[in-house]
Amino acid sequence: MLFNSVEFLLFLPLVFTLYWFAFSRSLHWQNVLMLVASYFFYGWWSWKFMVLLAISTLLDFLYGFGVASTNRKKARFFLWLSVVNNLGILAVFKYYNFFAIQFQQGLALLGLHPHVVLLKVAIPIGISFYTFHGMSYVFDIYREKQKPVRNFIDYAVFVSFFPLLVAGPIERASHLLPQIRKRRFFNYQQAADGCRLILWGLFKKVVIADSLAIIVDKIFTHYHDQHAISLLAGAIAFSFQIYGDFSGYTDIALGTAKLFGFELLTNFRFPYFSRDIAEFWRRWHISLSSWFRDYLYIPLGGSKQGKLKAVRNTFIIFLVSGFWHGASWKYIVWGGIHACGFLPLLLLNRNRRYPSDVVARESSLPSVKELSQMMITFAFVTFAWVFFRAADMKEAIGYVTCSVTNFKQPKDWLLCLSVCCYVIPLIACDWWLRRDERSLRVPQRIKPIVYIVLALLVFFFFGKQTNFIYFQF
Structure with a gap:
């Protein structure tokens, strides 16, 4: 169901x-x-x-x-x-x-x-x-x-x-x-918070993720015929598709649990606002990351037995994490890419720079440094997502190759604009919510308007029932 x-x-x-x-x-x-x-x-x-x-x-x-x-x-x-x-x-x-x-x-x-x-x-x-x-x-x-x-x-x-x-x-x-x-x-307040989370999760899944899925499927299926800019837009679209899909599921799960008096573990903390790969993995699929940390990384010795073993253990958990997602080389390579991104931080002892900070906690906008860090991290994560989304390694390599060579194909600016129309509002909403851990409590005077708009959007986009991406794992 x-x-x-x-x-x-x-x-x-x-x-x-x-x-x-x-x-x-x-x-x-x-x-x-x-x-x-x-x-x-x-x-x-x-x-x-x-x-x-x-x-x-x-x-x-x-x-x-x-x-x-x-x-x-x-x-x-x-x-x-x-x-x-x-x-x-x-x-x-x-x-x-x-x-x-x-x-x-x-x-x-x-x-x-x-x-x-x-x-x-x-x-x-x-x-x-x-x-x-x-x-x-x-x-x-x-x-x-x-x-x-x-x-x-x-x-x-x-x-x-x-x-x-x-x-x-x-x-x-x-x-x-x-x-x-x-x-x-x-508990009325707990149930009300649950309903808000369910509505927000449905918005991210039905309105954002499922709409982006149509664009992503088109681009990845015909990547040979797409301009490099369109391929870049397709990769970005998938980054937000999988985020909207999986975090949307998590919000619905947490909200549903609240309706019955349960509090589940937080699984996402605005991962695309991460300033390095280490912070990304403390914000993305937190329950899985912490599971591998507690039951695999630490029992193997963690980082307390020298750098060489720390490097070994890091590669083990990332490769196993990739393989956990599916029986395919593309998932193993995806895990290996993240291990390579994490490794310099580990060797330089910089993997704990941002353990729990909120980006731009005291200001409405990030600093130039924070913005550049977030953009570099997002670019790296998006590159890795190509291997995750592609049908196999051949398609993933072909997609990446065409992304840097296909400049003679016609540009599809309408497609790129469509991606922006779904991505930008989600980024703006997440930025607004980043300090309060998704309580989704809005000022009383505009609360009814916000909830009605979200509900109408979900109703309008509610069509074909599509599986959540992580159901296959």
Whole structure:
């Protein structure tokens, strides 16, 4: 079920009404309702995927008790069992065909031509997200940051909570489970903030991202025939398409959770206002970046065992992060590009210059230095996005090549203007909101006008239901 669908617009009020009016007196039955609603939401695509989700949830729930053992040898055994189980699910459904094809091509170079059996099965939606939920739960128990949950319903809600199930944010058990196990009461202000976030998220998805998607598809499909300026516009358009699409989903997820009394982790903090690549990754897909930091980078030694190992660990997490997005060389190269951009900052000890600052906190406009830093960072990120968006490495290289050689093709200024019409308003809105972490609270006198305009725009652009980009991951 898509957030930007008529079905969801019917589903959400129904669950909300039952949750607060029929089951509000019992925490247990509220959680049961949330679990049923989450599985219905997920099973809307396929009941087979729902079975896989249930099996994965049950196994990690059971592993948690073994990992909590005072016998460290036994605890490590169940920890690795969970890791093998979760990565095994990913390997079979998401990565098997990729490795099988690479193996076949490698042997072909040696003159061998084995027959490789490929799996003809769709990748379960959200598989990378809920497997990471399960692993973080088990890891935290092993590190004594979390005690095993004895109520299976509570744990199952943590893994399958429908606002975040298919595209995050990747929640931590220590953050979400206490909210699931605690009695919740309706809070008008929290619900109002949730509605504002949902509306803003729908605007970014339906009005901005889906409109830019049409332009991006046209340019990337026929990149050979496009002028270099149009190709540049196409790359910029995709940068804002994926931002509007993914951050729009996150806003809807956070807003929906607020309607039910939950606070999810922040996943975006205006990433295109970053002044270097390190800051970008503290602002973009924060839950994934912090997951890899806490469960991969730090266990590998982080940056405390010398520069050489720090460089190694940096490349590992960026390459793995790229591969997490999909079984394709283009994602690995995308991760490698970001690793190369991060590396100079690491070597010069400048990767923590802007840990939590708001750009131009005390002024309405950025300084010349800040503006140049943001533009350079955005240019680097946009270049990397070309590899992320292209169908394969051949198309990505061809797109980049044509971007610096296709100056004899006719210019399509109308197309470039169309990109600006969607990008500039989004930049302006984000700049206005950058200090208050997306509260979306506007002056009382213009509040109704702003919300009505946003709602009308969403209604006007509401047409074909398109998947969120991160559903495929």
